[in-house]
Amino acid sequence: MEKYDEDEAHEGEEEDEVHAITYSCIMAPNRCTKRFLHLSDTFIALVIVTPLVVGHWYGTWEFMNNHAEYFPPIPTILFGTCYHLLIVLSRHHVHEKVKTPHLRDRTLMQKVGRYIFTKLFIYVFSIACIMAFRAIFVLCEPYDNGVSRAILLMILSGTALACLKSVRNIIAPPVAIATDCKSVSFAFPTRFKSHASNEPGFYFIDCAFSVIVIGTLVVLVWRSLWVLFDLLIFPGEPILSAYYSVAIGYGIVAITFALQPLMKWSCDRLTGFWRVAVCDAFLFFSFVGTVNVWRGIWELLDLLFLPDDPLLSNILTHSVSFVLLAMLNCSNSVLVRGVFIDAEEPAGQCVIFPVHYIRLFVQKERTKKQRRMIDMLEKGELQTELLEKSEKNTIQIVKGLSKSNEMTNMAANLPKNVPNIENGSEKPCQLYENGLDKENHLYENGVENGEHKIGQ
Structure with missing residues (x-):
């Protein structure tokens, strides 16, 4: 691959980043x-x-x-x-x-x-x-x-x-x-x-x-x-x-x-x-x-x-x-x-x-x-393409966060005290409560991890 002189490269941090993206595409x-x-x-x-x-x-x-x-x-x-x-x-x-x-x-x-x-x-x-x-x-x-x-x-x-x-x-x-x-x-x-x-x-x-x-x-x-x-x-x-x-x-x-x-x-x-x-x-x-x-x-x-x-x-x-x-x-x-x-x-x-x-x-x-x-870099075409891709990724992240927050709120409104059918009392069922807590905990972690992966 031909080497380009440093004097011919564009100055500035933003332009250097765009050049790095360009070479990584090839x-x-x-x-x-x-x-x-x-x-x-x-x-x-x-x-x-x-x-x-x-x-x-x-x-x-x-x-x-x-x-x-x-x-x-x-x-x-x-x-x-x-x-x-x-x-x-x-x-x-x-x-x-x-x-x-x-x-x-x-x-x-x-x-x-x-x-x-x-x-x-x-x-x-x-x-x-x-x-x-x-x-x-x-x-x-x-x-x-x-x-x-x-x-x-x-x-x-x-x-x-x-x-x-x-x-x-x-x-x-x-x-x-x-x-x-x-x-x-x-x-x-x-x-x-x-x-x-x-x-x-x-x-x-x-x-x-x-x-x-x-x-x-x-x-x-x-x-x-x-x-x-x-x-x-x-x-x-x-x-x-x-x-x-x-x-x-x-x-x-x-x-x-x-x-x-x-x-x-x-x-x-x-x-x-x-x-x-x-x-x-x-x-x-x-x-x-x-x-x-x-x-x-x-x-x-x-x-x-x-x-x-x-x-x-x-x-x-x-x-x-x-x-x-x-x-x-x-x-x-x-x-x-x-x-x-x-x-x-x-x-x-x-x-x-x-x-x-x-x-x-x-x-x-x-x-x-x-x-x-x-x-393309000099004409500004590649910057526009990269901006369009970044905007699409942002929209996907927002939709994912909204859906995850809605599911978390629904899980939080469910009743935790469920009647014990066998004893006929309203004593909370430990298994159900622990299971629900565990599910809510996994949901929250899943949203956080999903958001991090999308951000990458």
Whole structure:
């Protein structure tokens, strides 16, 4: 739910009370709804978004491999890194130019223009990311072609990322997806979270360190684990290896999703080094499943999707996958940008995978409902409605009190001395008198309690 600034709230105690009533009218989803939304987002991330993201990367990557003479490693990595660095340096400026104060302040042309610009920005950015990744993969081919070398490279690069508290940056779909909102597309953090307005020199160093150092370490971890699986999972049978990789990957990912409540409970009670260590171990375990999923889908596309026409296969997977992701409003999932620090989220949120899709749309609708109710507050419609309800409740209380008082008076006028039929005298019947007193006592208490409950 969006947070509203305190400066924008109305002043005065009466207005604060009305705002409190307004927010209480918008109830949060119940437990069953939350579980359904969580399962729906997980299903979309696993079955829809991940294959499309892998397909876009596969088509672009293999197209460069098939035309390697136009994409040499050194010029490619320089172009991809420089373009990535340029985007990181200018992201705040672009974000300020693109964002607008409120949705209704934009015209139709502005909305369409921002939509097209966002998709083109993400598309070109994805090409730069894939170019840099592929160039590093190609440069590492002569040095990590053995199991021991792949393990050594994975240990060195993984340890460096752990020391920099940046292990979180190795995760990708299906354990992380991103929608195409402007806060995600044009505003993402660097390692030291510096700002250009405060220290321009340190800001450039921070951006360069985030792109070159952290980005290269992430690629090396991916490369070493991918090669290790190539060497260990049925290396002589590519189709069987691909199927096994998909099964292993989705199995590990399913286990990590199921372990999230337990891991959240554990990290919520740990502090310091152990909290970061447990978080990193869990993220790396999910990363093993992620790489297997990517490798399996990649190999299946390479072996089964138009194997006789690789150019058409590459073009279709590259373009159709991105178009579908753009239509689903989550093409940001193909990008590798930003540096997130391990265990920086509060409590146990550091082990919760960011796979929010349908929940974001539900949250957006709730926010719109809040804004409509705030508009009603400003126009005075909600105050009138609340006053009408309070007047109806007052009338009901008065009627209830009148009826209760009438019944009490009738009970008080009844005679207490009743003739004793058995003895023929006018001696009061103790049982009847006590019963009547008890009934009157209950009646009076009942009126008081009823009045109190109605008042609540």
